[in-house]
Amino acid sequence: MNRKYDALMQPLELPCGVTVKNRFFKAPMSEAMGTKEFGPSPELARLYRRWALGGTGILVTGNVMVDHRHLGEPGNVVVEDERHLAALKEWAAAGTANGAQLWMQLNHPGLQSPRSVNPAPVAPSAVNPPTGLEAAFAAPRALTLDEVHDVRQRFVAAATIAQKAGFTGVEVHAAHGYLLSQFLSPATNRRTDEYGGSLENRMRLLVEIVRAIREAVGPGFPIGVKLNSSDGDPQGFTEDESLLVAARLSGEGVDVLDISGGTYTRPTMQDGVGVFFADYARRLAEVVPTPVALTGGFRTPEQMAEAVSSGMSELVGIGRPLVVNPAWPGEILDGQARPVRLPRITTGFKRADRKLQGAMVNTWYEMQLRRLAQGRDVALRGRGDQAHGDGWAAMAFALRMHGPAALKRRRLGQRS
């Protein structure tokens, strides 16, 4: 054991009373490994067993959808009823090996649901599709009041089934410009009923969902919320508003606030510099006692130990580095820690790289998740600092998986 990183190996007691074994928090990354019937494939269990054995304290799954009519992308798992309970149980058993927590991230994409999977998306209001992505996304219609209540019920149903299957917690996705994030933002929420207008009204659906999940799962079951520090849009959800929502969620007994930022149009969640959203996290720590998982940009054990020992963040949210090295947390705690360098994903042509950046990089990571599930390591070309990922292979994979729509930016850009 390495004393230098002591802060990272301290157990953490969550507000609900559950103790997490250490401070590593695997950030949700959409695996796109659902079956045709939207169930979890056996590969998901294999992938999560690998991460569990790699030493991480909390594993959050990639986003699981609460409505099969509204997917974020092809290959999503959907939980609406108990038809996939047996496969969900296998996933849960694998992901809780080695004392890891396994939390299911629950999501509804709202307007961020591409045409390839959804010709008729919904949103708080009938606003435009994401700017610059009009070809890939249809314009949404506004949810009726009954449909808003149905969305709430779907989050609760999915959380209850996750608990029954053996997942040890859930995370409600209210960040990155998806439906609950659209409700929070005045740029996408122009409703005039009790779910729109004032911040109190815009956060109502999220607060109601958290409260209803708590009632359904009982007091001892962890509930996390992934929340934007801001949308990166001055007309959207701001840092000051986010702090007020965080305080309210804390009052509702949320166990972890997973802090991120941005939307499809402004992908700050993946292309920040240093540790992303650190200034916001410092402000948050001053006003809210709830444990925070700050996510984005952690690449060295020193950064992570410093974030925890300085009180900026109780947990460190790690995404892409846990694809490059799924055993990183265990290695750090054993004292063999090295930084993780994210490989450059490249076609070898600067112009093509610029044009394909978002789709190519995310698809490269999706491809690597499949390799990890097969027990292989990530595919790198070259060695040391020259090691890079093959952009052409990623694009071929994207076309196979998603058709020509793959060439449009589906998710986010990435520079770090």
Ligand SMILES: Cc1cc2nc3c(=O)[nH]c(=O)nc-3n(C[C@H](O)[C@H](O)[C@H](O)COP(=O)(O)O)c2cc1C
């Ligand atoms: C391939 C991929 C898929 C992602 N899918 C999700 C997701 O389903 N839900 C979510 O909240 N964030 C998702 N993210 C964002 C990550 O959780 C995280 O916020 C981001 O990668 C920044 O952390 P990092 O710098 O440690 O990678 C995804 C990121 C990547 C690279």
